[in-house]
Amino acid sequence: MEEKDILLKTIEGLNASVASLSATNKKQAEQNEKLQERIKELTAQVAWLNRQLFGRKSEKLRVYDSNMPDLFADEFSGVRQLAEEKRDEAVEKIEKEPAEVRKQNRWNRKMIEDLPVLETDTIEPKGVDLSLYRRIGEEITKVV
Structure with a gap:
């Protein structure tokens, strides 16, 4: 009889665990369905936003017609x-002063010009005949 009692208790325990697992499975299935619906909604939103951002538009900007009269020509002529x-002056100034001259006129470079150079390192590739190549760039770093 003891074996029967042990078997009955084991069966009851297994039935209880099966019931709890079934309930958990049902909850997870419901949650899965809700998440699938949410994914569908969000996918539809992303598709709509992509169409709005990258899709064809019927509204187009009209090309500016220089023959069209300017309504504010009298008020803003001056x-x-x-x-x-001012634009012409700025263009002349830019054309007069090339980029290299502007770079050379930087104050930080003028301040460190007179300082002594303590160390100079030149890094070049090893095992390469440099006479076969042309140098296309150079980096100079000065540290105070």
Whole structure:
């Protein structure tokens, strides 16, 4: 009889664990369905946003027609002339001073010009005949 009692208790325990596992499985299935619906919603939103961002548009900007009369020509004629003069001055200044000259005129370089050089390292590839190649760039680092 003891074996029967042990077997019955084991069967009851197994039935209880099967019931709890079934309930857990049912909850997870419901949660899975909700998550699948949410994924569908979010995928639809992403597709709509992509169409809005990258899709074809029927609204297009009209090309500016220079023959069209300017409504504010009288009011802003002086401002327009001043802006054109300033632009011309800026273009002349830029054309007069090339980029290399502007780089050389930096104050930080002027400050460290007179300082003594303590160490100079030149890093070049080993095992390569440098006369066969042309140097296309150089980096100089100065540390104070």
